[in-house]
Amino acid sequence: MKLQHIHLLGICGTGMAALAGILKEQGYLVTGSDEHAYPPMSTFLEGLGIKVLNGYRPENLNPAPDLVVVGNVIRRENPEAQAVLAQDLPRLSLPEALNRFLVGPRHSIVVTGTHGKTTTTALIAWLLAATGRDPGFMVGGIARNFNANYRTGRGDYVVLEGDEYDTAFFDKRPKFLHFRPRLAVLTSIEYDHADIYPDLDQVVQAFHSFVQQAPGDGKILAWGDAPLVREVCRDAAASVAFYGLHEDAAWLATEIEPGAGGLEFSVFWEGRRWGRFFTPLLGTHNVLNTLAALAVMAELGEEPEPLQKALAGFQGVKRRLEPAGEYQGILVLEDFAHHPTAVSVTLEAVRRGYPGRRLVAVFEPRTNTSRRQVFQEPYARAFKDADLVIVREPPDLWKVEPEEQFSSQKLVADLTAQGKEAYYYPDTGLLLEGLLAKLRPGDVALIMSNGDFDHLLRRLCEALSEGEVQGSKFKVQG
DSSP states (O other): OOOOEEEEETTTSHHHHHHHHHHHHTTOEEEEEESOOOTTHHHHHHHTTOOEEESOOGGGGOSOOSEEEEOTTOOTTOHHHHHHHHTTOOEEEHHHHHIIIIITTSEEEEEESSSSHHHHHHHHHHHHHHTTOOOEEEEEEEETTTTEEEEOOSSSEEEEEOOOSEEETTEEEEGGGGOOOSEEEEOOOOOOOTTTOSSHHHHHHHHHHHHHHSOTTOEEEEETTOHHHHHHHTTOSSEEEEEESSTTOSEEEEEEEEETTEEEEEEEETTEEEEEEEESSOSHHHHHHHHHHHHHHHHTTOOHHHHHHHHHTOOOBTTSSEEEEEETTEEEEEEOOOSHHHHHHHHHHHHHHSTTSOEEEEEOOOSTTTTBGGGHHHHHHHTTTOSEEEEEOOTTGGGSOGGGBOOHHHHHHHHHHTTOEEEEESSHHHHHHHHHHHOOTTOEEEEEOSSOGGGHHHHHHHHHHHSBTGGGBOOOOO
8 A cells, every 4th residue: 555644643742743844745644643732843843734633532543544653752541542553553653764764775873862962963964964965864953054853865874863762652662772873972871761761770771772783884973071981882893982071082172262152172083183163052061062073074084174164054953052032131041951960061051151141040840850859969969050040840740759759949948058049939920920020131041941831931031022121120921
C-alpha cells in the first residue's frame, strides 16, 4: 500500500514538530494531535499549514492513517494510543521515523549529552550550510539562522540532536540508541530525567551503550574536562578525541576574551594553533559548544578561514539566552535553563556579558526532575550570580509523591539564608505582580523555564512597554 497519510501523536514536541515539517515537505498528508500546544511549536506548525487536533481521542484516527508516529510523551493508557493498538495501525517511534524519512543512506552526525545539545547541533548545521554542504538536521529548538528546527537538505550529512530520554511507550530504550553516527559529540554527563532514570549510574549506563554502539570506523568528539565523560569513552570501539579547556585536550580553547557582542578565543588542535575565532554567544559553556562544532567541521576536512566567517553569522537558538527586548532601561532575556548546572552557567554568562547591571533571575522548576527534591540543594548553589531571585511553585506538583517533591519555598529560604534577595510566589500571576514591583531601570531580567511559564515573557514585556518603571506603576496584562 502506498504511504500517503501519516499521523503524529504528540505533534507539538520539538522533535515531533520537526518530523511533521519533514514529512509535509516530502509530500505526505500530515495530521497530528496534542494537548499542550504553545509557542514556538504551535505557531511553527500553524505556519506549515498543519492543523493540530486538540486533545487525544480515538476519533482523531478517522480516517485511519497509513502510519502513526508516536512521541515519547504518549503513555500506553492514552486513549488515542489505545486506539492505535486496537486497530493494529502501523507505527514508528520518532527516532525510527527520522532514520527512515530524514537520514536514509546519508551519514549522520549525532550530538548527545546532558547539556549543550541543542546549541551544538544548531551550530554544526549552520556551519555545514554556510560552507555549502546543504545538510539535513533536526534540533530541539528553533535555529534562528533557518527559522526552523529541521531541514531536509540534499547534502551528504544529517545532524541530529540525540536525546537520552526513552523512545516510546513500546520501546523504553534511550532515543539516541537508534542512531549509528559517522561522527558523534558527547558534551557532558550529569544526572537528569529523574522520571526515567533512578540514579546517575543508570544515566551513565545509557551513555555507555551509545558510545559502545558507535561503529569502529566512526569518531567521537567528547568533552575531556569531565572525568566521567572520559570514563564512559574508555571502551569505545570508535576513535575518541577530547575537546576542552585543559591542556591535555586534543582540541583546546584558550585565550578567551570578551568581544563586541560575544567572545573571542583561540583554538589549538593537537598542540598546534588552528585559528582565532569569534562567537556571538555568551558564556564559557558556549565556547565549548562552539569548539565541539569546529572539531566536527575539521573532521570533515574544513579549514579555519571559512569557519571564522560562518561562525560570526550564527544567530543562535530561540529561547537560549534570547533577548526579548529592552523596556524603560530593563533588558528582558529568555533561556531554557532548568537543570542546576544550566541555571548556573547561564547566570554566569549573563553576569559577564552585562557587567554592572543588576541581574534578576526568574525561575520556574517545571521539568519532571525539577519538580523533585533530588536537586533541592544544587539549586540553592546555582543562583550565586543573581542579585535577585524570584521562584514560583512548581506546576503540576501533584504528579510527584509528597515525600519526593521539590520545595520552591525552601529554595527561597536557603537563598535568603545565604544573604541573597529571593522571593517565592505560588502562581505566575502573583509572580508577575511581584516582579514588576521590584524591577528598576538598568536591570537584566532573565526568565528561565523549559515551558511557556503561563505566557510570562509576553505578559512581562507588554506590562513594561505600557508602564512607567519609576515608582513601580505598571499596567499588568492578563
